[in-house]
Amino acid sequence: MLKMSWKGVLAHKVRLGLTGLAIVLGVAFISGSFVFTDRMSSAFDDLFAGSTDGIDLVIQEGGSLGFTAGKVPEEILDQVLAVEGVSQAIPTVQGFAQMIDKDGEPIGGSGPPTFGFSIDAADFETTMTSFVEGRLPESGEAMIDVFTARANGFEVGDSVDVIFTTGVETLEIVGTIGFGDADNMLGATVVALDLSDAQRLMGYQGAYASISVVADPGADLDQLRSALQQAVADPDVEVVLAADELAEQLEQVDTVLGFFNTFLVAIGAIALFVAAFLISNTFRIIVSQRTRELALLRAVGATGRQVTVIVVLEAFIVGVIASAIGIGVGVLLAVGIQGGLEAFGISFPSGGLVVKFRTVAFGMGFGVFFTMISAIIPAVRASRVPPVAALRETAVGFSKPLRKRVIAGVAITSVGLVMLFAGLFGSFSKALLVMGIGAGLTFIGVAVIAPFFSRGFGRIFGAPLPRMFGVTGRLAQENAVRKPRRMAATASALMIGVALVSILAVLAASAKTTIKGAVEDEVIAEYQIEARGFADPTSTGVSPALKASLATVPGVEFVSSYRVGPYLEEGGSTTLYLAAVDDVLDKVIRWDVLSGSYADLAPGKVMVDADWAADKGIGVGDTVTIEPREGHPVDFAVAATFSSDLFQGVPIVMSLADFEQYYSLGLEAMVMLKLADGVDAEAIRPALETLVDEYPNVELSNAAEYVAKTAGQVDTFLNILTALLGLAIFIALMGIMNTLALSIFERKREIGLLRAVGMTRRQVRRMIRWEAILIAVFGAVIGLVVGSLLGIAIVYGIGSGLVLTMPLGTLAGYAVFAAIGGFLASLWPSYSGARTDLLEAISFE
Amino acid sequence: MDIGTTGVAARTVEGVKVYGAGDLEVRALDRINVSFDAGRFTAIMGPSGSGKSTLLHCIAGLDELTSGDAYIGEQRLGALSEKQLTLLRRQKVGFIFQSFNLIPTLDARENITLPLDIAGDDVDKEWFDTVVATMGLGDRLTHRPNELSGGQQQRVAAARALVSRPEIVFADEPSGNLDSKATDELLSFMRRAADEFGQTIVMVTHDPMAAAFADKVVFLADGICIDEMAAPTADSILDHMKSMGG
Numbered sequence A: 001m002l003k004m005s006w007k008g009v010l011a012h013k014v015r016l017g018l019t020g021l022a023i024v025l026g027v028a029f030i031s032g033s034f035v036f037t038d039r040m041s042s043a044f045d046d047l048f049a050g051s052t053d054g055i056d057l058v059i060q061e062g063g064s065l066g067f068t069a070g071k072v073p074e075e076i077l078d079q080v081l082a083v084e085g086v087s088q089a090i091p092t093v094q095g096f097a098q099m100i101d102k103d104g105e106p107i108g109g110s111g112p113p114t115f116g117f118s119i120d121a122a123d124f125e126t127t128m129t130s131f132v133e134g135r136l137p138e139s140g141e142a143m144i145d146v147f148t149a150r151a152n153g154f155e156v157g158d159s160v161d162v163i164f165t166t167g168v169e170t171l172e173i174v175g176t177i178g179f180g181d182a183d184n185m186l187g188a189t190v191v192a193l194d195l196s197d198a199q200r201l202m203g204y205q206g207a208y209a210s211i212s213v214v215a216d217p218g219a220d221l222d223q224l225r226s227a228l229q230q231a232v233a234d235p236d237v238e239v240v241l242a243a244d245e246l247a248e249q250l251e252q253v254d255t256v257l258g259f260f261n262t263f264l265v266a267i268g269a270i271a272l273f274v275a276a277f278l279i280s281n282t283f284r285i286i287v288s289q290r291t292r293e294l295a296l297l298r299a300v301g302a303t304g305r306q307v308t309v310i311v312v313l314e315a316f317i318v319g320v321i322a323s324a325i326g327i328g329v330g331v332l333l334a335v336g337i338q339g340g341l342e343a344f345g346i347s348f349p350s351g352g353l354v355v356k357f358r359t360v361a362f363g364m365g366f367g368v369f370f371t372m373i374s375a376i377i378p379a380v381r382a383s384r385v386p387p388v389a390a391l392r393e394t395a396v397g398f399s400k401p402l403r404k405r406v407i408a409g410v411a412i413t414s415v416g417l418v419m420l421f422a423g424l425f426g427s428f429s430k431a432l433l434v435m436g437i438g439a440g441l442t443f444i445g446v447a448v449i450a451p452f453f454s455r456g457f458g459r460i461f462g463a464p465l466p467r468m469f470g471v472t473g474r475l476a477q478e479n480a481v482r483k484p485r486r487m488a489a490t491a492s493a494l495m496i497g498v499a500l501v502s503i504l505a506v507l508a509a510s511a512k513t514t515i516k517g518a519v520e521d522e523v524i525a526e527y528q529i530e531a532r533g534f535a536d537p538t539s540t541g542v543s544p545a546l547k548a549s550l551a552t553v554p555g556v557e558f559v560s561s562y563r564v565g566p567y568l569e570e571g572g573s574t575t576l577y578l579a580a581v582d583d584v585l586d587k588v589i590r591w592d593v594l595s596g597s598y599a600d601l602a603p604g605k606v607m608v609d610a611d612w613a614a615d616k617g618i619g620v621g622d623t624v625t626i627e628p629r630e631g632h633p634v635d636f637a638v639a640a641t642f643s644s645d646l647f648q649g650v651p652i653v654m655s656l657a658d659f660e661q662y663y664s665l666g667l668e669a670m671v672m673l674k675l676a677d678g679v680d681a682e683a684i685r686p687a688l689e690t691l692v693d694e695y696p697n698v699e700l701s702n703a704a705e706y707v708a709k710t711a712g713q714v715d716t717f718l719n720i721l722t723a724l725l726g727l728a729i730f731i732a733l734m735g736i737m738n739t740l741a742l743s744i745f746e747r748k749r750e751i752g753l754l755r756a757v758g759m760t761r762r763q764v765r766r767m768i769r770w771e772a773i774l775i776a777v778f779g780a781v782i783g784l785v786v787g788s789l790l791g792i793a794i795v796y797g798i799g800s801g802l803v804l805t806m807p808l809g810t811l812a813g814y815a816v817f818a819a820i821g822g823f824l825a826s827l828w829p830s831y832s833g834a835r836t837d838l839l840e841a842i843s844f845e
Numbered sequence B: 001m002d003i004g005t006t007g008v009a010a011r012t013v014e015g016v017k018v019y020g021a022g023d024l025e026v027r028a029l030d031r032i033n034v035s036f037d038a039g040r041f042t043a044i045m046g047p048s049g050s051g052k053s054t055l056l057h058c059i060a061g062l063d064e065l066t067s068g069d070a071y072i073g074e075q076r077l078g079a080l081s082e083k084q085l086t087l088l089r090r091q092k093v094g095f096i097f098q099s100f101n102l103i104p105t106l107d108a109r110e111n112i113t114l115p116l117d118i119a120g121d122d123v124d125k126e127w128f129d130t131v132v133a134t135m136g137l138g139d140r141l142t143h144r145p146n147e148l149s150g151g152q153q154q155r156v157a158a159a160r161a162l163v164s165r166p167e168i169v170f171a172d173e174p175s176g177n178l179d180s181k182a183t184d185e186l187l188s189f190m191r192r193a194a195d196e197f198g199q200t201i202v203m204v205t206h207d208p209m210a211a212a213f214a215d216k217v218v219f220l221a222d223g224i225c226i227d228e229m230a231a232p233t234a235d236s237i238l239d240h241m242k243s244m245g246g
């Protein structure tokens, strides 16, 4: 039977080819993301492993979150050196440092970190840092990474301006460094400084970020660890094995990469889901075109079940071949992405791509699963072909009454919606998976109902065609709807992609309106200063030095700011964010303080979001326990509850004094300026800009500019996601192309007849083209409707002040794009349709 | 038969059609010279594989001769581009095939006016009504092909072939799939089209009864025209075929 299936595949190579291509694309995306994230992960492994190669123990302030380091008091160094078994103790400091290029533009800052650290001759032996040229820096000097030096034309002997938390510093470049054999650390820019400069510039007066210990050869590390822990009097300082610390850091990186990977795999799965529609449709059409062949099999004694197995095996063969190719393409994709990143200045340590068994298993599994699942219905239908069909000329139509379909469709959609929203708003494990399955069922349900609307749609939306193109348009309109199920299945694939991007568009538009409203309602300040572009406020921001100098500008009444830092709930593992504010932020931002008062905020106390507090059943006077550093819970008394649209998603606000104690990042997330009464905001702006210009990593904006900037960022997110979903849309358009090509094949004689009675090739192409456009627009319209409804439901579901906004222009744009997509998808079928061999088509055998 | 007064609607000169190459080469038409009189109903007969359909296709502009020339009126088909051939078929030629003559998504009226609609020409209402009445299709115009009997379908096809007033109508075994009653109806209508409208018709058939409706029968064998017979009857055709066979 495998042989029969194999022959079936060979006989329909071309038709299955396009189907296979859809699988290839989906699998390539999935396996490519696995290979790439594995590569990233191994690069980080190398980086971190290399960065502590020769080091045995690390002394640091307990716990860490992300990349923020704690502080170890200087005097501990001597205590450490006094312990027997310690060969070397190398103090290190690291922190924010961003270079400015020769044109005054900041280098890096949107993506990989920009940081600085102290460097010691021992580092070249004990860490991955490698010496390239020049010499070690003394005060006022720096070594920088080779990549940055080369990319920005810096030579040894040049000077470079560097932004630190304490201000902008001009340093002389005395050398360059690399990392293993890579020119930079996965795109991070690095400034290596003399230890005391590093302490001064990165806010470590009298302290280090950590002390690396090299043990005497043969020393027992566990014993040494205990000895050191005893020698170090400070309870906040801990001594850990370098290997443990490394493992923990890698775990954090892998968690982040894991999210990234899950996200990409989800996109790939969406693409395969869409591909499943295409596959299902192709098999259905092939089965109906092979009715006579299958009936013949039945007539010579094959059971219905055997016929089913033959078709399913065909799907299996297609799935295996396409998935295998997809995995190969995925590897190439990963190579391409790495190459692209390297071109963009993200240098990878050497070491090739690894294709893990898991990658192959997932790629194969997804690809074969989706192919076979989608062939099952057509396969079962194939088994119902009666033997007598072998003797009949026409294909047997399988049709269930539409009414039954609608009932089934509504039922599936309802179940899907329930799961979708349960997953979206429920907080249980696997919520995401439930949501995904719910979304899938919703789409399937809609696809099941869709044929019910095919004819009506064709009548209404196709109405202009006969008027525009006479009988050619009339035929396009008729052809589009002559097989309502086929049209609906084809259009539904496109519907999914369009629905997803429509949901995103609705969410993005609503978010933008909400932000605009929040800024207009809550911001009192005339100006704000914030990092440029997409900046992570927990790793970059505005230097407090700039804040201080802005305060001295005549006409500025006062300056306020807030910072943002990561924290965990007690015992939790999900990184959350809190804000830290100074005592006048309530005069530049309108807070709705519901109980307690802003003025009560003091060290040891926090303000909490009122809804969050209500959820937890706490109020003013109660205690909340959080972990600003992992594993180090701290109690805070609730001083006030607030409600704020600007601080949406930030449930805890602490005092700046507390923040400085728990976090080493000494940068403001945002600085806000309040001008004195009667000062013309435009007139004072040049004076402010002059100061801000010294820090090219940040920019000054007024309320309108700030809104525009944030809206721009939302749009960027939207565009990235939309581009990724473009894969699903592309596959759907391939589906239109495939269905169309198959339909044209079925209508060969009809087209031949039309050509015989005088239809020109150009008219044939036009007829096919408009059929494709109608199908595409049908898919787009259902997608827009479904997407908008889901978008609206999600916006209301999220609540929390989100203002629903329908991006009508964008949505209309999607319909136009879909029409253009349909046109492109029709190019090949219409070309080949127009070349239909006239005689073959009309001759009677 | 006086060719001088009626003129020639279509003809071939030394027409050759070769399919395949080498050992598989088939000479479907072998230097054939044949002409069809304007305003007459001509039948083409011959054994299966004798080149009847090939002749029809080549002379109707559906296929190209390998060598020699085919003319419709004074227009040499070999001189025309693909596009010009299409326009020629649209304007000067009507077709009735053995089966699959109609577009399933269009109703009978739309099928009849299809060539005119494709060309974007106006339908001559009076002529349309005349043709439809002659074909006896008045009450069937809004039916789709699957709602029509085989005979009705072929009459719709005949109406379509006539409605654009082509210079010549070609029919390839139009009654091949019809029972004798429907055959009789269809051929009577074709006969009337020739008589009443002066329509030139060339019809391939292997049925002597059908050929008897024509003004003239042309006999083909092995790709050449071996004989002609004017004013045929079913008996005379049968006799003729027997004499050829014997």
Ligand SMILES: Nc1ncnc2c1ncn2[C@@H]1O[C@H](COP(=O)(O)OP(=O)(O)O)[C@@H](O)[C@H]1O
Pocket: B019, B020, B026, B027, B028, B046, B047, B048, B049, B050, B051, B052, B053, B054, B055
């Ligand atoms: N497309 C083709 N390719 C190869 N040979 C063909 C083709 N069409 C027709 N023939 C051959 O040409 C000869 C004439 O065919 P045809 O004109 O269809 O004959 P008729 O209509 O008289 O039965 C036959 O031998 C047939 O096999």
Ligand SMILES: [Mg+2]
Pocket: B052, B053, B054
């Ligand atoms: Mg024939």
